[in-house]
Amino acid sequence: xxxxxxxxxxxxxxxxxxxxxxxxxxxxxxxxxxxxxxxxxxxxxxxxxxxxxxxxxxxxxxxxxxxxxxxxxxxxxxxxxxxxxxxxxxxxxxxxxxxxxxxxxxxxxxxxxxxxxxxxxxxxxxxxxxxxxxxxxxxxxxxxxxxxx
Ligand SMILES: CC(C)(COP(=O)(O)OP(=O)(O)OC[C@H]1O[C@@H](n2cnc3c(N)ncnc32)[C@H](O)[C@@H]1OP(=O)(O)O)[C@@H](O)C(=O)NCCC(=O)NCCS
Numbered sequence: 001x002x003x004x005x006x007x008x009x010x011x012x013x014x015x016x017x018x019x020x021x022x023x024x025x026x027x028x029x030x031x032x033x034x035x036x037x038x039x040x041x042x043x044x045x046x047x048x049x050x051x052x053x054x055x056x057x058x059x060x061x062x063x064x065x066x067x068x069x070x071x072x073x074x075x076x077x078x079x080x081x082x083x084x085x086x087x088x089x090x091x092x093x094x095x096x097x098x099x100x101x102x103x104x105x106x107x108x109x110x111x112x113x114x115x116x117x118x119x120x121x122x123x124x125x126x127x128x129x130x131x132x133x134x135x136x137x138x139x140x141x142x143x144x145x146x147x148x149x
Contacts, residue, residue: 001061001101003060003102003105005056006058012044015065016037018090022088026123026126052073054072055069055105056071057069059093061093066098068087071083071109072085083119084106085120087103087120103136106118121144
């Protein structure tokens with residue numbers, strides 16, 4: 001098992017194939033459509049060609065993609081930061097500590113870029129993800145609130 005940089009040719013399909021699951025877990029009413037997948041494919045193609053702005057790392061289990069993390073360098077009113085856009089493990093690889101491996105790879109990329117802040121969004125109900133981030137020292141700095149009618 002190893003963490004290595006994303007390779008567009010080798011990993012594109014596996015990362016794309018994970019997109020429906022990733023979004024369905026985090027957005028319960030989300031419907032995975034061909035249009036959504038085409039948009040994600042385009043984003044990934046562009047990101048894969050810009051390794052300075054996108055740190056994508058793959059957890060490789062002897063040639064099989066077990067998971068990946070995707071970090072993007074972004075700028076907002078507070079300056080530049082590393083945005084952990086996607087963290088994903090295929091179901092058999094969850095709850096064994098590999099989430100930690102992926103997040104360490106993300107940290108390494110962010111620090112290498114000279115950035116001081118990592119930021120991410122997570123759905124409150126996603127308990128495994130929330131626990132992982134809290135263990136690593138992530139704190140809640142903003143609440144997204146909604147009410148239903
Ligand atoms: C979010 C996600 C990456 C977290 O991965 P994870 O496997 O739960 O997290 P870790 O790899 O850190 O595993 C930690 C758990 O495994 C357990 N574990 C078992 N063996 C372990 C080992 N050798 N080392 C460390 N932890 C181990 C830990 O005790 C811990 O359990 P706990 O949280 O009950 O204390 C994973 O659940 C996932 O891919 N989910 C679907 C996609 C998703 O929702 N992504 C997040 C979007 S914001």
